[in-house]
Amino acid sequence: xxxxxxxxKDISETQSEIRRIEQAPxxxxxxxxxxxxxxxxxxxxxxxSLFREQPSDVLRxxxxxxxxxxxxxxxxxxxxxVEIDRRTLAVALSWLLGDQIRQKVTGxxxxxxxxxxxxxxxxxxxxxxxxLRTKLRRLEVSEEKEIRALEAAGRPVTRxxxxxxSIVLSEDSDLAA
Numbered sequence: 409x410x411x412x413x414x415x416x417k418d419i420s421e422t423q424s425e426i427r428r429i430e431q432a433p434x435x436x437x438x439x440x441x442x443x444x445x446x447x448x449x450x451x452x453x454x455x456x457s458l459f460r461e462q463p464s465d466v467l468r469x470x471x472x473x474x475x476x477x478x479x480x481x482x483x484x485x486x487x488x489x490v491e492i493d494r495r496t497l498a499v500a501l502s503w504l505l506g507d508q509i510r511q512k513v514t515g516x517x518x519x520x521x522x523x524x525x526x527x528x529x530x531x532x533x534x535x536x537x538x539x540l541r542t543k544l545r546r547l548e549v550s551e552e553k554e555i556r557a558l559e560a561a562g563r564p565v566t567r568x569x570x571x572x573x574s575i576v577l578s579e580d581s582d583l584a585a
Contacts (some may be wrong), residue, residue: 436521
């Protein structure tokens with residue numbers, strides 16, 4: 409039974425490590441790359457395509473929702489109402505103020521990364537998770553073999569609720585491989 413408990417402890421630790429890596433924050437470089445992809449969207453074409461055919465009409469950009477402004481035009485107090493949804497506003501601002509946003513957000517990312525080990529790049533993350541999942545499967549096979557040995561010896565053993573059904577339902581010959 410000690411061997412089974414040790415295997416289960418190793419399984420629990422491996423599962424925790426997988427969760428820790430999956431939930432780890434992005435590396436600073438990865439976060440900066442995401443920012444660049446966000447800011448490098450083709451905003452001028454997007455904005456231009458959102459205007460109606462007649463610019464003298466009320467201009468509507470995507471969902472008419474979030475922001476509404478009245479802008480005085482000329483001496484006669486005419487107004488042009490511009491309605492912009494938040495996504496379109498974000499695209500327009502990233503196009504107009506991209507350099508300032510890039511500088512501000514990059515500085516904030518660097519500040520947040522200070523003192524933290526964010527060295528796990530996406531490729532490393534995937535490789536680590538794959539290695540740990542292989543280890544987890546090997547441990548679960550060992551656990552099932554031990555459970556079957558204890559059951560064969562007449563000892564009652566319960567299985568973990570999160571045990572892999574493909575392993576639990578495997579034939580003995582499949583576990584040996």
